Amino acid sequence: MASTRTSTFVLPGDRLDPASLPSHPTLPLKLGPGLRHIPPNTITPTVAGQLCTDKRKNAVWVEFNGGRYIPTTGDLVIATIQNSAVDIFYASVSDYAPKATLPQLSFEGATKKTRPQLSFGALVYARVTHANKHMDPELECVSQSTGKSEGLGPLTGGMVFDISLGMARRLMLPKPVEQGALVILDELGGQGVAFEIAVGRNGKVWVNSNSVKGTIAIGRAIQETDEKALKIEEQRKLAKKVAREI
Amino acid sequence: MPREVEPSVNERQFFEKALAENLRLDGRAFDQFRDLELSFGDEFGVADVRLGKTRIHTNISAEVTTPYPDKPFDGLFTITTELSPMTSPHYETSRPSDPEILLSRILEKNLRRSQALDTESLCLIAGHKVWSVRADVHILSHDGNLIDASCISVLAALQHFRKPDTSSEGENVTVYTLEERDPVPLSLLHFPYCVTFSFYPSTVEEGETVILLDSTLLEEQLREGSATIGINKDGELCQIAKLGGISVDAVAFLGCVQVALARVKEISTFVIKRLAEDAKKRDKGDLMAELRAENDR
Amino acid sequence: MPLDTSTYSLALLRLDGRRWNELRRLTAQISTQVAADGSSYLEMGNTKVMCTVAGPSEAKGAGGVRLGNDRADIRVSISIAGFSGVDRKKSGRNDKRLMEMQHTIASAFAQNLFTKLYPHSTISLSIHVLSQDGSLLAACINACTIALIDAGVPMHDYICACTAGSTSSYSSNDETADPLLDLNTMEEQELPFLTVATMGESDSVSVLIMETKVQVGRLEGMLAVGVDGCKQVRAILDGVARARGTKMLEGSRM
């Protein structure tokens, strides 16, 4: 991966060197987060971060951590139910932001008669289906194509922990160990600690295990890895410590 | 404004379960405080307190004004606490919220009514000129237990503050600048700190109460009652505020008072230590400045 | 002008002639206003308050409806009549002391009433202070309790309140100091005192507010006297409520 990706530090409004952008003969250039296109042909960053390019996919984006979660189509999030109307729930994806809508029928196997009863404060693991600056975001807890939940739906029991958006992204990487230098979960698993986990891109991680103590320890280990920017070795050490405690 | 975010059902239930197992989410014991940090500003009367992720900044200032006609011998001492959107977006600047009122009331009772600051010593000319001392408490970050942290912050800042020296001749008062005369400390009579207890109904034993000290924001949102005890290290109670909430056995409550007294002794020692460290640093700084000045000559 | 407590040690009588553990005359009436869902009038010595209850009713008004609220919201408003004190003083709407009292009463009853029985609704308590002579908060709490009984809102137990003080001034660690029950304004101004409210006949403290300086050793005695006083108050209020209940039953029998 490293061979196809390069990264440089950018600030908003920097003029990007055209040579630094990937140029693919056939694929259109994909602009990722943190960049904007000013017609006719200026591309400038809008946030401070590392400019990353992927030559193979002909994509360019800015990698950054921090700030508030802004819903993006396709993201998996942990949302809190706030209210319900006739056939939709209103759920909070990020604090103080406008509520997202979650149709009551977009749960696995939900019909008019058998839809889930979710009360105020219930947690759901959901996917963002619509995100648009002019409209409130929309969520679903079922895959439109298969009709299966695919792991989405209400989260019962367990505990949620707040993490940074960057950490959420690392946890969701296809290969967190190689791409994100993140081994804490693998190590915990390797130590024989059993737990369930759901990661929301909105900076929340839900953890459940068979003991309260275990859940707290795992949640705090993830938070510590995030806050203290633990290296791989330190994560291993932490995982061992946590496993011993449990 | 958007309203305050409330904890989810899962958090509520999990917290309850954890309490039943004698666990807190951040791994502390029930009576354990978070790490307390105290630093002072370059200027006199600036104190910055951190209690875990809670952070309070207090700034003391003083000016000469006329006293209230009904209290001609007393200087003025005001404490302002305003929760700004910096703390959380749901705080509006124009309308005081409930926690803000309770916080300012407790500080008021604890520090002003108990005469921690000797207001009579602020009088320059009776009925005409008095010092008006003002404590601006800025809450920078709120992760629970604002009251205890604010109280430490204000008392530390008051101890750190120096007001300009004055002299009076008849009706004339001369306020000296910092260059002319070294400023003088305030006259503080005692140091009442606050300790806040959070109460939760026990799920293990009916009628029993679980008591937590130095609660975080989540713990505060989930608590069913609380009590703040203001006491100085000499065992003088300055105020007690158990404003409703679940009821607590009187004997258990008397136990809380003893815990508070022990804790306040610790806090007092800590603040005094930090003040001494700061004074030492300042002395060194002054010495350096003098040496530099001599070199310049 | 310190209150002359020297005579106390001789005769063991307070300035108004009471003994140390004596309550002032406490009278209460129930269902004083027909229009309200519940109402009461209570006198503790010369402190006189009126309380009316509206609700539980549907929560209405902007800002009042809180999403996902599974229990009744309790709102308290206290208004102090201009003629109630010695000097006429109009307290502002943003008086922090009043707001604190309102918060205290609301928060105490939120735990005592079965609010979960009334989701999405509001119970409003409105208190009018007609005359003040010490123990104001205690009188307000007591008035609320019987007004809520009148309104028929289910509750765990009575919340009864009274004040307790100590004859020692705060600075002296006087071992001979005696605790006092149910203070009037003069005593409140001179002596350290606290307001305590307990649940029913238990020793369980719902409200405890102290705003004056006192040696920590004195607290236990004051609290014991206060809690005992609350039990006396409860007995009186219980009598009032029962008398009213009996009357109602008689009425229904006819």
Added chain:
Amino acid sequence: MVASKEPSVLLSHLHRADGSATFSQNGYTVIGAVNGPIEVPRRHELPEEAVIEVLVRPAAGVGGTRERHLESILHSTLRQIILVHNFPRHLIQVTLQITNTPENKNTGSKVVQAGSHLAILPALLQTAVLALLSASMPLATILTSVSIAIHADGKSRKLITHPSLKEFESASSVHIMAFTSHGEPLVVESQGTFTLEDWEEVFETVKALCHAEHNRIDDNAMQGVDGKGNMLEFVKSAMGEKVAQDLHWHT
């Protein structure tokens, strides 16, 4: 104590705010917090762009007309650099808490300083921008701000960059300017007595301090350039450090 002209900053240190920065320079310390985009009350919302709310809070006392004036300058400035059209019907809150101001020998005991409220403007602007960057708020460009005092007596004339409060108050004219990273002037606040030539000289000086021509993305080696006093370089290095720390895992 002698206030340092060198700026310093602490980023993302308040845990509940979306972005935060503590910036100190010249004896001024300002803590900034940014929240947003969040919900905005209906009556305030704008259909096409985000509402920006700026709040300046003094270290001592309550905010008055001077704070409102500073807020209005900040508001119109931040609106130009935040991509407000990205968040219609949302609110972006910028709270700036002043925690330290240089000691004023004359008004040492005064709560509200009578004048010179403009002296703090560069610190406020800089804090706001750093807090916005910390919040990863989409920006069109960043801005940097510098104050300059001109001391002139008859013939001789002296320009002082980042003047201390004393130099600020005794100057014949003071100039506070802010430029975008493209070298465009965004804010100008000049006061005192001066000529157009004076002003133009200040303009060019500040422009050079706020903007380095060679500031290209590919030019990381700052060879032969005196980065001292260049605010853009300061912001760049501070943010670069933060990003590197945030993305330590990123290869």
Added chain:
Amino acid sequence: MAAWVERKQSLVYGSDDWLPRKLVLVRAGGTCPAPFQRPTKKQKASVAATASSSTRALNFTLHITSHHGIKSQSPSPMASTTPQSALSFPRETFAKLSPHPYLRAHLQPTSATATPTRANGRSPSQFRTPHINNGSLTHADGSAVVRIGDTTVVCGIRGEILLTSKVPGWRADKAAAEPSSGAGYNEIKELDLLVPNIELATGCSPAFMPVIPPSTLAQDLSTKIYSLLHSTNLLDREDLRIWYQPPDLSDPDRMDDDSEDDEETSASEIKAFWALYIDILFISLDGNPFDAAWAAVMSALKNVRLPKAYWDPDREMILCDDSVDKSKKLSLNGLPVAITALVFKAKEQAQSKDKKYWILVDPDTFEESLCDESVTVVVDCSEKKTRILSITKSGGTIVGREEMKDIVKLAEQRSTELSSILNG
């Protein structure tokens, strides 16, 4: 509003009168979206897309007919093809519907001979005519009414006496130190002897309802006036001092009848100050409040006559002399004049890179609502060489060195115009 750009050539002026009286909006092809409103951004994008790609384009054509409203007078080629569906709006409606294109259409005339004119009929660099009336208020020590276009301001100044014994931190030795000695003690500033206050909530404009707390704009303006009064060193502090010379007992003839040389004798002391309360009331507001308010303050300050005040040692108070002869005018340091200009950009969006812009001086409310960037320059041309006293700008990036030069030049012109009225 991409359609506007394409159809701008159909903006035609009436032959005899350059001033557009009526605008006719002609829709070519398609149906008009009803109800008619400003298209949202999304709609705009789609309008632009259809306009460029399809023949059934939604084109808005703009006609300006003379006030006789003869539509056939100058039919544009585009409009004449579908004249049956012409929608015509009066000028005011058009201005309200799409204010930005409306103003731009005025500033960007199609014919080469026509000069850019603002919607209010002025050229971009043309100021409104000022009218000033002095001393119309009897109870104020100085007053002025300034009218610039439809913006009218009343300024009244009253002097009140501030006893030094009432000043909390007053020190006699401080006053002796002249401000020239470094960062000196400026008593006018330190003691707040100038107190400007702006009242906008008079019903002067629909934006400010009466009887509400001061709006942000009012606070903003007060601060600007306040800091300008101080930074310009407009007032001589000696004018505001009230001295007392204790009678020299050795020379009984010489009582305090002549205070000319009092300052030299060491025994004299300042007993009190004049504090000037400067109240500025907006009667009507149609843009450019600052320039008008400042002109009013200047004019009122020139009008001030402070009575002679003296310390009466027997009664221990300050007394004022009734006689007008003994009252004194203030000696003002120069005659600063403020001008404000706005930058109107061709593109509505704030972040567009379009370099097309106009600088409009002395803007009215309509123009203020359409512009972000504003520049205020204060100059004093009372002496030979122009002194610039303040330059402030915010809200945009257009005005740089060159543009500022032009604005300063305009300010100098305006200054001569206003000075003659102020001095007259």
